[in-house]
Structure formats: structure tokens, C-alpha cells
Amino acid sequence: MMKTKLFDTVLIANRGEIAVRIIRTLRALGIESVAVYSDADAQALHVTEADYAVRLGPAPANESYLDIDAVISACRQSGAQAVHPGYGFLSENVDFARALEAAGITFIGPPVNSINLMGDKIRSKNHVVAHQVPVVPGIAEPGLSDEQLLAAAADIGYPLLIKPSAGGGGKGMFAVESADQLPEALASARRTAANAFGDDTLFLERLVRNPRHIEVQVLADAQGNTVHLGERECSLQRRHQKVIEEAPAPLFENLEHGAAIRERIGAAAVAAAQSVGYVGAGTVEFLVSDENPDEFFFMEMNTRLQVEHPVTEEVIRVNGAKLDLVDWQVRIAAGQPLDFTQDQITLEGHAIEARLYAEDPSSGFLPSVGTVLRVSEPENVRVDSSLRDGLEISAHYDPMLSKLIAWGPDRTEALARLDKALAGTVVLGVLTNSEYLRLLLADEDVAAGRLDTNLIERKLDQFAFRQISERELALAAHLEDQRIPAAKTPWGLRDGWRAQQRRASIQHFDAAAAEGKTALLRDPDASRVHVGAEEFTVGQEPDGILSVNGQRTALQHAFAEDGTLWLCEDGWTAAVRKLSREEVLERHLATLAIESGTFSPHVESPMPGTVISVQVADGDEVAAGQLLLSIEAMKMEHQLLSPADGIVRMTGLKPGDLVKAKQVVATVEATGTTKPTEAQQQEQDA
Structure with missing residues (x-):
């Protein structure tokens, strides 16, 4: 490889797992890394992993990670000669690229003109049409x-x-x-x-119905050499957000003439990149008809590194060796030419990536925020992660926590390894989509490679999410016993203790994952627990493993400061919390109200977030299911609807205001008992 002077110090204008992943490559190259952070990320993993760290500003992204002047100032403060933008945030912002150029700082990305042409979907479509690339x-x-x-x-x-x-x-x-x-x-x-x-x-x-989403990774140097690194299939999407990505594309692998299509679509991607003088790593995205795979349409070009780039790194071989895309981004930005050609690139095996999010798929994919109490990540696959014990997951940023990437000699083995890795992933303190990912991988069409961008929407209702059972509630009762501090007086426990005896007590648990309100009767012998008609003997083995009726479990657990018990097993995560007497009474009265045909007049925010629009004014007459206001959390818009016909009483919130989880944002004085339809309720995520 030609020796080219690389940079001494590189600043990463990003956060989370991608910042950690870039730091790893910079360290291997002997380059010092500079992390930037907002107040919400002061203790984040990328901050502690970097050689230096510079504060940008408050938690909101537009006051920190999106503040171009603050990032330029951080470069000057740290002496960074170059900036890697990762993906998202400022990675495709032409003003940012221009500002770096004006400041004499190298942008580890394409030229300004390439970003300007390809970073805008309208301009890029019009541009490639002129170069005989088919578009929708x-x-x-x-x-x-x-x-x-x-x-x-x-x-x-x-x-x-x-x-x-x-x-x-x-x-x-x-x-x-x-x-x-x-x-x-x-x-x-x-x-x-x-x-x-x-x-x-x-x-x-x-709209092309049931299309396949195929994208091609390209790599180009400043000397005019451009290659493609095969394709990725990203057809498994929910609301246009990729969930599972893999390389190579099963669509082409399952066709007799798939190699010929791969060659054609790769050549089209290279031509699109060369038409704008592209330099660096980029991705050209295509829609491919499942009914006619020979027909493909240009969608857009991402002028940056992609979230799913690891699957390409896992399968591409250059003269038999793996390739690091971030390594080559840095080398190309420093002026080094590619030292290989298209005919030296081969594919080996199959790789599949799953994105682990802080969200609750069983409740409409609502974001989950909180403190990560404990993390255990698998060792049998590649994990690009931002997770650490004690990490605060806030509502300010994208909910992606990590990516799990499994390689196998074939697709079947890669799927099996990824499923095993998801089952072995433990994250306590927030809900994740791990169980949902395992259900998706187990689907017969997914296993067979029969994919399209609408598959998840069609099949999601068929997924049977695991609910908290009597077994887990019995374990919760046992663990609740174990955590009671000895210093507490028996009079403060309210558990049925009496002088010289301890009678059986009733415990009520709120099971967030199942919305359960289940009562447990615990015998004086704490190892025996009754849940309804079921009786369980629970305990803990000498090595700390929990057991139920003498059978060891794989259940992992941890208590949060508020007393919530977090459970995780085989990729399934749930939370239970013992209710106070006051909460039990409140739940009972609410149940009676619902059974009598009335509805709660209170409209609550389902998660912490920011008000982005208010559609009604205080005192307005509203109809059941009418949009009252919208809240954004973790880059998702959630619409809050009226529970009934009536007069709305707003709490004075305005766009930009922050709200807490379960905060009442409006109250409706009902004039009827009409409840929003199920379809209306499902329109929360915009």
C-alpha cells in the first residue's frame, strides 16, 4: 500500500455507536480521536473511549450536534485536522462541508458539489435521468x-x-x-x-408495490478510480425505516442470472457516482421489482457512510482480505488512491445485521427511555454498540442502541448465529426490540429470502409477543422479598408482618409489558408463592441463578431506583413494579369506570418528548379521535387524540415545550361516550 501521510487528530461529529466504531478504526491507524458531546451525552461511551472530548452545548440536537459553529470551534480547540461526520446529523449538510473547507479542515466525505447534487433527492433524480439511469x-x-x-x-x-x-x-x-x-x-x-x-x-x-430495496456500496478516490463493493438488501423495513440488512441480496442469490443483475446494478451505481465526481464512501439506492428483478429504479444516493455498512465489510474480500470502510474513508480524504481494482473484489459468505432499538414493539414501538442498569452483549458476532452500564437513554436522539452483525458461510448459518446473538443480548433498564427482531427472523418468508418493503407491515399483527406470566410474577415476588433492606422497620413494610408471626400477604404488581394488574398471595415461607390458582417454589442457586420449581432459569434481573424490577430472558425484556395501596385503589376505581362505559378524560403523553404542534385551542369542541397535539421523541412523531366527543381543556402547552411520560396534556369534558377507533389509535406514529 502506498505510504501517504494521514492525519494526526480527527474529530468525530457524531455520537452513539457510530462514533465508537470510528474511534476504533482511528486507534488502529494511530490517529488521535476527538469526541464531541451534548449535556445529555456527557457520560456516553463515545466520550470516554475517545482520546479527547469537547462539549458542544445543551441536549437538543440543534443546539449541539447540529450547531456548525460549535463543531468548528471544537476542531480549533482540539487541533483536529479532519472531521468524520458519521451518519445523520451534519453528514450530508452542504453548509457544514463548506464551513470546514473555509476553515481549512478536511471533511472526511465527498466534495461539496457531490453533496449538493446527490444530497438532495430532487436534484439527484433529475441528474441521473440525464445519465440514462432509470427512475420511478x-x-x-x-x-x-x-x-x-x-x-x-x-x-x-x-x-x-x-x-x-x-x-x-x-x-x-x-x-x-x-x-x-x-x-x-x-x-x-x-x-x-x-x-x-x-x-x-x-x-x-x-408507489411501487412490494418492491425490494437494494443498495450498492461504492468507493472512489480523488484520482478518478471508482469501484462498487457489491450490494446489500434492506427490504425489511417498518415505516420506511430499515430493520434488518444483509449482504449479498437474497433476491440475486436466489436467481439463476443473479450475478448478471449484480454486475449491471453495480455498474449503474459506479456511473452515478462518477457523474458527480464522487470521492469517498457512498451508497446508491435502488428499488427493484420483485416480479421483474431485471428492472430497477434509482431512488437516491447517500453521500456518507450507511448504518448498514458492516454487512459489506463482513462479506467483501480484497485479494482475500477484509476491508474497513472507515479506514479507506480516512485514507482517501488524506489523498491516498485506491490500491485495488474491481476485479480484485470478491464476496465470501453472508452477513446479516439487526438494529437494536430502545423501544417497545408490543405497544406500537413507543420509545423507551431510562437508565441502563446492566448490559451483556454476545461474543459470537460483531457488535457495534454505544451501550454501557449506567447509560442514560434520553428522548433527544435516535433510539438505536447497537447493531448486531452475524456472518456465516451461507445465509442459513448467518440467520441462526444472529438469532442466537439476539437471544443472548441482555439490556436491563429500558425496553428493546430484541424479541421483535427474533420473531421477524423466524418468519418463514424471511427465512426463505422472500422479502419486500411491505412484509413487516403485513405480518406485524401476526407476531405473538411474550407477556409476563404467572412464573415471572412469582419470581418478582421472591425478588421483592430479597431486596427489602433489613434496616426498614416491620411497621413500614405493610406486608402482613405481625409480632411473633408472619401471615400470608397480598402483593399487587403492575406489569408494564402486559398491562397486568395481578395479585399474588405469598405464603409465610417466602419460597412458596401463589399466583391465582398456581403455586410456585422459587429460589436462588448458589451461583446466583434463579430457579422455579427446581428448574434453573436464564432470567436476568435488576432493580431500578424507583423499585421497578427489570427482567430479561432469551431476548425478551419486561418490567414489573410492586404497587402501593393507593395505586391499587386507583387502578381498581379506574377499572370500574371503564366497565361502566365511561372513559378517562385525561390525555397523557406516552413518553417524554417535545411538543411539535398543537391543533386545537382551549375550549374547542372536539370529536372522538380528533388530533389534539403532536409530540416528538427519538425522532418519531406521536399524535395524541381526543378520547371522546366533548370540550377540550388544554394545559397551555406550545410547540417546543418538553413533556414527561404520563404527563396530562389535555382534558376532555365528554358530551358522549364515543371512543376513538382502533385505526385512529394506531395512527400515533407519523
Whole structure:
């Protein structure tokens, strides 16, 4: 390899697992790393892993990670000669690239012109059309008004897809089936795009039903050499957000002429990159028809590293050796040319990646926030992670915690290894999507490689999420006994203790994962627990492993400061908490109210977040299911609806205000007992 002077110090303008992953490569290259952080991330893993760390500002991203002046100042303060932007945040921000150029700091990314052309979906579509790259029919022009989009929709035809010109990750994308749905969808898409990307420019394109999402990794140096590193299939998506990614694409692997299609789509990606003088690592994304795989359409080019880049690193071989994309990003930014050609690149085996999120799939994928009490990550696969014991998971940023990447000699073995890794992942303190990922991998169509971007939406209702059973409640009662401090007086325990005897007591637990309100009767002998008609003997083995009826369990557990007991087993996570007498009474009265046909008048925020819009005023007459206000948490918009017809009493919240979990944001003085439909309730995530 040609010797080129690399950088002494590189600043990573990002956070979380990608910052940790970049630090790892910089360390291998002998380059000092500089982390940046917000107040919410002061104790984050990327901060402690880096050689130096510089504070950017408060927790909100627009006052820290998105503050260009603050990042430039951090470069000057640390002496960084170059900046790696990771993905998201400022990674595709042309103003950031220009600011670095003006400051004499190297941007580890493509030239400004490439970002300008390919970082905007409208410009990129119009550009590649001129270079004979096929695109999906639609309208993509700058500055289109809602009226112009409405007029163009009829010619494009339904169903169609609304897409924001800026940004990515599926945020702000809305599928529209008919003309009457379009005005409201445009308003919501503009609001989401403006909040997420600071740009509400939209365009429309024909919706290709049941498509495959195939993307091609490209790598280009400043001397004009460009190669592609095979393709990835990212068809498993929920609301346009990728969930599982793999390389190579099962679509091509399962076709007799798949290698020929791979060659054609790879050549198209290289041509698209070369047409804008691209330099560095980038990804060209295509829609491929499942019915006709020979037909593919350009969607966009991501002018940055992708979340799913590890699967490419795991399968690509250059003269038989693995390739590190971050390593090559740094080398290319320093002026080093590629030292290999397309014919030296081969594929070996299969790799699959799963994104671990702090969210609750069984409750509509609501974000989960809190303190990570304990983490145990598998050793049999690659793990790119930001997790550590004591980490605070806030509502300010994307909920992704880590990525698990499994390689195998074939796809079947890679799937099995990834499932085993997910089963062995323990995160206590927040809910995760690990169980959901295992259910998805076990689906017969996923196992067979019959994928499309709508598969999850079709099948999600069929997934049977595990609920807290009598077994776990019995264990909770036992563990609750063990955690009671000896210093507490018996009079403060309220557990049925009496002088010279201890009678059986009733414990009530709130099981968040199952919304259960279950009573337990514990015998004076604490090892025997009754849950309804079931009796369990629970205990703890000498090595600390819990047992039920003499059988050892794989259950991991930890108590939070508020007394919540977190449980994890085989990828399943849940939380239970013992209720006070006052809470038991309150739940009982609420149950009676529901049974009598009335509904709670209070509208509560399901999670901590930020108010992004208020749709009604205090004293307005509202209908059941009507949108009252929207709250954003972890880059997701959640719509809060009226529980009944009536008069709404608002609490004075306005856009920008912060709310807590279960905070009452409005009250409806009901004039009827109409409850929002199930479909209306499911529209929480925009």
C-alpha cells in the first residue's frame, strides 16, 4: 500500500455507536480521536473511549450536534485536522462541508458539489435521468407548492409516495392511496420534514408495490478510480425505516442470472457516482421489482457512510482480505488512491445485521427511555454498540442502541448465529426490540429470502409477543422479598408482618409489558408463592441463578431506583413494579369506570418528548379521535387524540415545550361516550 501521510487528530461529529466504531478504526491507524458531546451525552461511551472530548452545548440536537459553529470551534480547540461526520446529523449538510473547507479542515466525505447534487433527492433524480439511469415516474422539482403537487398527482397516478427532498431514513415519507388523502398527508409530511431536516421541500413518485430495496456500496478516490463493493438488501423495513440488512441480496442469490443483475446494478451505481465526481464512501439506492428483478429504479444516493455498512465489510474480500470502510474513508480524504481494482473484489459468505432499538414493539414501538442498569452483549458476532452500564437513554436522539452483525458461510448459518446473538443480548433498564427482531427472523418468508418493503407491515399483527406470566410474577415476588433492606422497620413494610408471626400477604404488581394488574398471595415461607390458582417454589442457586420449581432459569434481573424490577430472558425484556395501596385503589376505581362505559378524560403523553404542534385551542369542541397535539421523541412523531366527543381543556402547552411520560396534556369534558377507533389509535406514529 502506498505510504501517504494521514492525519494526526480527527474529530468525530457524531455520537452513539457510530462514533465508537470510528474511534476504533482511528486507534488502529494511530490517529488521535476527538469526541464531541451534548449535556445529555456527557457520560456516553463515545466520550470516554475517545482520546479527547469537547462539549458542544445543551441536549437538543440543534443546539449541539447540529450547531456548525460549535463543531468548528471544537476542531480549533482540539487541533483536529479532519472531521468524520458519521451518519445523520451534519453528514450530508452542504453548509457544514463548506464551513470546514473555509476553515481549512478536511471533511472526511465527498466534495461539496457531490453533496449538493446527490444530497438532495430532487436534484439527484433529475441528474441521473440525464445519465440514462432509470427512475420511478413522478415529479421532482425544487419549491413545489401543495397546489402544484396536488395537480401533478393525477398524472402520476395512485398509489403514490410523498418524499422529503432533504434527509433520509424514511422520515417524512407517506404512502397515499387516493386523492382525498393527499392534502392532509402533504401537511403532515411538510411538518415532519421541516422538524427533522429544516427543509420542507417535497416531491412525489409512483408507489411501487412490494418492491425490494437494494443498495450498492461504492468507493472512489480523488484520482478518478471508482469501484462498487457489491450490494446489500434492506427490504425489511417498518415505516420506511430499515430493520434488518444483509449482504449479498437474497433476491440475486436466489436467481439463476443473479450475478448478471449484480454486475449491471453495480455498474449503474459506479456511473452515478462518477457523474458527480464522487470521492469517498457512498451508497446508491435502488428499488427493484420483485416480479421483474431485471428492472430497477434509482431512488437516491447517500453521500456518507450507511448504518448498514458492516454487512459489506463482513462479506467483501480484497485479494482475500477484509476491508474497513472507515479506514479507506480516512485514507482517501488524506489523498491516498485506491490500491485495488474491481476485479480484485470478491464476496465470501453472508452477513446479516439487526438494529437494536430502545423501544417497545408490543405497544406500537413507543420509545423507551431510562437508565441502563446492566448490559451483556454476545461474543459470537460483531457488535457495534454505544451501550454501557449506567447509560442514560434520553428522548433527544435516535433510539438505536447497537447493531448486531452475524456472518456465516451461507445465509442459513448467518440467520441462526444472529438469532442466537439476539437471544443472548441482555439490556436491563429500558425496553428493546430484541424479541421483535427474533420473531421477524423466524418468519418463514424471511427465512426463505422472500422479502419486500411491505412484509413487516403485513405480518406485524401476526407476531405473538411474550407477556409476563404467572412464573415471572412469582419470581418478582421472591425478588421483592430479597431486596427489602433489613434496616426498614416491620411497621413500614405493610406486608402482613405481625409480632411473633408472619401471615400470608397480598402483593399487587403492575406489569408494564402486559398491562397486568395481578395479585399474588405469598405464603409465610417466602419460597412458596401463589399466583391465582398456581403455586410456585422459587429460589436462588448458589451461583446466583434463579430457579422455579427446581428448574434453573436464564432470567436476568435488576432493580431500578424507583423499585421497578427489570427482567430479561432469551431476548425478551419486561418490567414489573410492586404497587402501593393507593395505586391499587386507583387502578381498581379506574377499572370500574371503564366497565361502566365511561372513559378517562385525561390525555397523557406516552413518553417524554417535545411538543411539535398543537391543533386545537382551549375550549374547542372536539370529536372522538380528533388530533389534539403532536409530540416528538427519538425522532418519531406521536399524535395524541381526543378520547371522546366533548370540550377540550388544554394545559397551555406550545410547540417546543418538553413533556414527561404520563404527563396530562389535555382534558376532555365528554358530551358522549364515543371512543376513538382502533385505526385512529394506531395512527400515533407519523
